[in-house]
Amino acid sequence: MSKTVQRLETKESIDERTQQVLRGIIEGYITSNEPVGSRSLSKSLEMGLSPATIRNIMSDLSDMGFLMQLHTSAGRIPTDKAYRFYVDQVVVANQLTRKLQKRIQEATQEGGTNQVEDLLISTTRLLAGLTQFVCLTSSPRVETSILRRIEFIRLSSQQILVVLVTRNGQVRNKIIAATEDLSQDFLNTVSSFLNDQFHNRNLHEIRQQILESMVEDKERYDRLLAQAVRLGKKAFEVEDAPELYIEGQHNLIFSERFRNLNSSRGLMDAFEHKSMIMNLLDSTVEADGIQIFIGIENELESLQDCTMVKAQYSDQSNVLGTIGVIGPTNMDYQTVIPVVDFTARILSQTITQQSSSCD
Amino acid sequence: MSKTVQRLETKESIDERTQQVLRGIIEGYITSNEPVGSRSLSKSLEMGLSPATIRNIMSDLSDMGFLMQLHTSAGRIPTDKAYRFYVDQVVVANQLTRKLQKRIQEATQEGGTNQVEDLLISTTRLLAGLTQFVCLTSSPRVETSILRRIEFIRLSSQQILVVLVTRNGQVRNKIIAATEDLSQDFLNTVSSFLNDQFHNRNLHEIRQQILESMVEDKERYDRLLAQAVRLGKKAFEVEDAPELYIEGQHNLIFSERFRNLNSSRGLMDAFEHKSMIMNLLDSTVEADGIQIFIGIENELESLQDCTMVKAQYSDQSNVLGTIGVIGPTNMDYQTVIPVVDFTARILSQTITQQSSSCD
DNA sequence: ATTAGCACTATCAGCTGATGAGTGCTAATA
DNA sequence: TATTAGCACTCATCAGCTGATAGTGCTAAT
Structure with a gap:
C-alpha cells in the first residue's frame, strides 16, 4: 500500500489564469483552513471573474489532480500535488522580518x-x-564526531568514569567497570596517551584502529599500551543511538x-x-x-x-x-x-x- | 477560590451495611467508569437488598457528602470524600503479584x-x-548531594570542563570560561586540593564554605588557594533547578x-x-x-x-x-x-x- | 469564451418524540 | 419498624425530520 513516492512532479503546463486561481485556492485554504468555494474566491481574487467561470476552472484543476472535494457540496481543497506546485513554482525565498x-x-x-x-x-x-x-x-x-579530549577519572577500585569531549562541544559521560584497581596517575598516563594518539580523529576511525590494535601481536604490548587499548575500547563504545x-x-x-x-x-x-x-x-x-x-x-x-x-x-x-x-x-x-x-x-x-x- | 484542603476527614461513624454499599459504589465506579445505579448495585452486591433499600441508603450517603449525581436521572458517583474513606478504611496494603x-x-x-x-x-x-x-x-x-569527586579538564586556553560526580552517581558537566591560561597540571593540583578539602560534604555546605573563604583576608592566599577558590566557586554554581x-x-x-x-x-x-x-x-x-x-x-x-x-x-x-x-x-x-x-x-x-x- | 439560472446535494443546527435508566415518594408488607 | 413494591417523574440520549446554507454541475443565453 505504501509505495514510496519520491516527489510529485509538476511539469504540466497550466495557463497563467488557471495558475492564479490555483494559487488563490491554496492561499485561501492556508489562511482559512476551510474549503474554498467559487463565490468567495471570485470576490477575493479581484480578477473580474464570475463564480461560474471560476467553477469551470476549478473543474479543470480537479481533473488535473490539483484539487479535491471532501463532499459534493463543499468547496475544494488543494491536493498534495497542488502544494508541491505551490512550493516549487510560487513560494519565493522571502526574507524574515x-x-x-x-x-x-x-x-x-x-x-x-x-x-x-x-x-x-x-x-x-x-x-x-x-x-x-x-x-x-x-x-x-557521535560516530562522526571528532575527538577533542578523553579523560579517565577513578571513582573507586571498581569504577572508572570516562569523560569524552568532542570538537563541537558535546560531552559524554560513561561509567565503566574496572577489571583491576588502577591508580589515577596511571589513568592519567593512559588518557594522555590516547589523547596524543587520537587527537582530531573521528570516533569511528578511532574505534576501528583500536580494534585493529587488539588483533596485533599481543606479545609486543607493554602494560600501558595494553590497558590503553582495553580502556579505550570500552570508552569509545559510546551508544550508537544518537x-x-x-x-x-x-x-x-x-x-x-x-x-x-x-x-x-x-x-x-x-x-x-x-x-x-x-x-x-x-x-x-x-x-x-x-x-x-x-x-x-x-x-x-x-x-x-x-x-x-x-x-x-x-x-x-x-x-x-x-x-x-x-x-x-x-x-x-x-x-x-x-x-x-x-x-x-x-x-x-x-x-x-x-x-x-x-x- | 482555591483554599487549601489539607485532608478530608472521614471520622463519621457509618454503620456496617452502609459502608458496604458505599464500597460497592466506589468499586463499581472504579471498574466501569460509569455512574452506578441502585438496580445494578442491588444485583452485584449480592446482599439480598432490593433496589429500593439501596436507594434509601444511597440517599443517606448523598446527604453525608459521599455521593453525588451528575444529573437527576443518572446513577451516583463517589465524591473525593468517598475516595478518601475508601483509601483510609478499605484499601489494605495488598501484595503485588x-x-x-x-x-x-x-x-x-x-x-x-x-x-x-x-x-x-x-x-x-x-x-x-x-x-x-x-x-x-x-x-x-544537587544542593544536598554529597561530593564524591570533582575534576577540571583543560579544553583550551579559554575553556575548562568541570566534571562533578556525586555520591549517588550523578555526573554533571559544565564548561566554564578561564580568566587566564591554566595548565592541566595546575588544574590537577586544584582538583586534588578540592577533593581533599570537600570529600563527602554536600554541595550546599561546600558552596557556603567557599563563599566564606572568599571574604577572608585575601593577602594570605597563595596562588593555588586563590585559584582553587575561584574555580571552585564557578564549578559548584550548579544550576539549582533540579x-x-x-x-x-x-x-x-x-x-x-x-x-x-x-x-x-x-x-x-x-x-x-x-x-x-x-x-x-x-x-x-x-x-x-x-x-x-x-x-x-x-x-x-x-x-x-x-x-x-x-x-x-x-x-x-x-x-x-x-x-x-x-x-x-x-x-x-x-x-x-x-x-x-x-x-x-x-x-x-x-x-x-x-x-x-x-x- | 463567459455568464446567468436552475436543479441538485451534503452539512449543520434545531426541533421532535420515543426510549431507558435512574430517582423519590408513598403505601403495603413481614 | 425496617423493607419493599409500585408508580410518577426527570433527564440524557438518540434517531429522524426540518429548513437554511453553501457549494456544485449542467444548460442555455449572451
Missing part, C-alpha cells in the same frame, strides 16, 4: 551552559513555539491547525519509535538547503497527512544533524520555510563558534 | 550505563506504562480512563511549568511511605480532578526525590498504590547499591 530574526538569534544565544545538548533542546523548543508545530532535531552522530529531541507534541492535539488531521494518535505513537523517526529525519538526498516532504511524499504512513520541512545544520566542515518541523499540509509555507532555514543557519553558526574556540 | 514485581525489578535493572539519570528516566517510563497514567519523578537535588522527568502525558489524552476529566489541556499546560510541579511533588508532610492526594486535596487547581499517588526514594541515608503518578480520582487504588510503593522501593534499592559501590 528583522524582528523574527532577532528573536531567533537571541533565543539561541542564551542558555548559560554552552553545551551542545542544551543548545539543541532550546532551539528545538524555539522552533516548535514559533511554528506551533512539532519540531524534531537529531543530535550530531539522540532525538522532540518538542511541541501538544500542538498536535491542541492546535487548531492540526484539526483536520486523521490520526494525531498515530503520529504520537510514531514519535515513540525514536530510531525510526531519526532515520526519516536524517535520510537526506540533497546535500544542503531546505527539504520539504508534502503529504504522501513522506515514506512513513502516519506522516502522510502532514508536511515535513527540514534542514541540516553543520559546523565548519561537517554536516552534524537535522532540524525540522512537522505540520499540516496547509501550513503557511511562505513563513515556515524561511523560519526553518534561518534557524538551521543560526544553529550552524552557533555551533561553529563553539567548536572553533578550541586552541 | 510476583509477576508484576519481577517485571518492575527487571525493568529497573536493565539500561546499560549505570547513571542515575538513565535510571530515573526508565523508571518513570515504566511506571507510566504500568499505570497508564502520567508519571513524574524529581531527580535528587530536573523533573515526566512520562505518559499522552495517556492524558488517549487513555479512556481520563475521559471524564474536565481539562486535560490545563494539566498539560501545568506540566510546562516544571518548577511549580517540582514543588508540588517534593512538598511532603510525612517522612516516608505512600502519600495520596485526592481531588480537591491537591493544591493545584488543574489537578483537582485527579489523584496523585507519590512516594519518596532515597539512598542509605537521605531522601533523594519523589516519584509519583497522576491519574483519575477513580483509579484502581488497590493496585496503583502498591505499584508506586514497590517501584519507589526498588528505585531506592538500586540507587543505594550504586552509591555504596564507592570505596
Whole structure:
C-alpha cells in the first residue's frame, strides 16, 4: 500500500489564469483552513471573474489532480500535488522580518551552559513555539564526531568514569567497570596517551584502529599500551543511538491547525519509535538547503497527512544533524520555510563558534 | 477560590451495611467508569437488598457528602470524600503479584550505563506504562548531594570542563570560561586540593564554605588557594533547578480512563511549568511511605480532578526525590498504590547499591 | 469564451418524540 | 419498624425530520 513516492512532479503546463486561481485556492485554504468555494474566491481574487467561470476552472484543476472535494457540496481543497506546485513554482525565498530574526538569534544565544545538548533542546523548543508545530532535531552522530579530549577519572577500585569531549562541544559521560584497581596517575598516563594518539580523529576511525590494535601481536604490548587499548575500547563504545529531541507534541492535539488531521494518535505513537523517526529525519538526498516532504511524499504512513520541512545544520566542515518541523499540509509555507532555514543557519553558526574556540 | 484542603476527614461513624454499599459504589465506579445505579448495585452486591433499600441508603450517603449525581436521572458517583474513606478504611496494603514485581525489578535493572539519570528516566517510563497514567519523578537535588569527586579538564586556553560526580552517581558537566591560561597540571593540583578539602560534604555546605573563604583576608592566599577558590566557586554554581522527568502525558489524552476529566489541556499546560510541579511533588508532610492526594486535596487547581499517588526514594541515608503518578480520582487504588510503593522501593534499592559501590 | 439560472446535494443546527435508566415518594408488607 | 413494591417523574440520549446554507454541475443565453 505504501509505495514510496519520491516527489510529485509538476511539469504540466497550466495557463497563467488557471495558475492564479490555483494559487488563490491554496492561499485561501492556508489562511482559512476551510474549503474554498467559487463565490468567495471570485470576490477575493479581484480578477473580474464570475463564480461560474471560476467553477469551470476549478473543474479543470480537479481533473488535473490539483484539487479535491471532501463532499459534493463543499468547496475544494488543494491536493498534495497542488502544494508541491505551490512550493516549487510560487513560494519565493522571502526574507524574515528583522524582528523574527532577532528573536531567533537571541533565543539561541542564551542558555548559560554552552553545551551542545542544551543548545539543541532550546532551539528545538524555539522552533516548535514559533511554528506551533512539532519540531524534531537529531543530535550530531557521535560516530562522526571528532575527538577533542578523553579523560579517565577513578571513582573507586571498581569504577572508572570516562569523560569524552568532542570538537563541537558535546560531552559524554560513561561509567565503566574496572577489571583491576588502577591508580589515577596511571589513568592519567593512559588518557594522555590516547589523547596524543587520537587527537582530531573521528570516533569511528578511532574505534576501528583500536580494534585493529587488539588483533596485533599481543606479545609486543607493554602494560600501558595494553590497558590503553582495553580502556579505550570500552570508552569509545559510546551508544550508537544518537539522540532525538522532540518538542511541541501538544500542538498536535491542541492546535487548531492540526484539526483536520486523521490520526494525531498515530503520529504520537510514531514519535515513540525514536530510531525510526531519526532515520526519516536524517535520510537526506540533497546535500544542503531546505527539504520539504508534502503529504504522501513522506515514506512513513502516519506522516502522510502532514508536511515535513527540514534542514541540516553543520559546523565548519561537517554536516552534524537535522532540524525540522512537522505540520499540516496547509501550513503557511511562505513563513515556515524561511523560519526553518534561518534557524538551521543560526544553529550552524552557533555551533561553529563553539567548536572553533578550541586552541 | 482555591483554599487549601489539607485532608478530608472521614471520622463519621457509618454503620456496617452502609459502608458496604458505599464500597460497592466506589468499586463499581472504579471498574466501569460509569455512574452506578441502585438496580445494578442491588444485583452485584449480592446482599439480598432490593433496589429500593439501596436507594434509601444511597440517599443517606448523598446527604453525608459521599455521593453525588451528575444529573437527576443518572446513577451516583463517589465524591473525593468517598475516595478518601475508601483509601483510609478499605484499601489494605495488598501484595503485588510476583509477576508484576519481577517485571518492575527487571525493568529497573536493565539500561546499560549505570547513571542515575538513565535510571530515573526508565523508571518513570515504566511506571507510566504500568499505570497508564502520567508519571513524574524529581531527580535528587544537587544542593544536598554529597561530593564524591570533582575534576577540571583543560579544553583550551579559554575553556575548562568541570566534571562533578556525586555520591549517588550523578555526573554533571559544565564548561566554564578561564580568566587566564591554566595548565592541566595546575588544574590537577586544584582538583586534588578540592577533593581533599570537600570529600563527602554536600554541595550546599561546600558552596557556603567557599563563599566564606572568599571574604577572608585575601593577602594570605597563595596562588593555588586563590585559584582553587575561584574555580571552585564557578564549578559548584550548579544550576539549582533540579530536573523533573515526566512520562505518559499522552495517556492524558488517549487513555479512556481520563475521559471524564474536565481539562486535560490545563494539566498539560501545568506540566510546562516544571518548577511549580517540582514543588508540588517534593512538598511532603510525612517522612516516608505512600502519600495520596485526592481531588480537591491537591493544591493545584488543574489537578483537582485527579489523584496523585507519590512516594519518596532515597539512598542509605537521605531522601533523594519523589516519584509519583497522576491519574483519575477513580483509579484502581488497590493496585496503583502498591505499584508506586514497590517501584519507589526498588528505585531506592538500586540507587543505594550504586552509591555504596564507592570505596 | 463567459455568464446567468436552475436543479441538485451534503452539512449543520434545531426541533421532535420515543426510549431507558435512574430517582423519590408513598403505601403495603413481614 | 425496617423493607419493599409500585408508580410518577426527570433527564440524557438518540434517531429522524426540518429548513437554511453553501457549494456544485449542467444548460442555455449572451
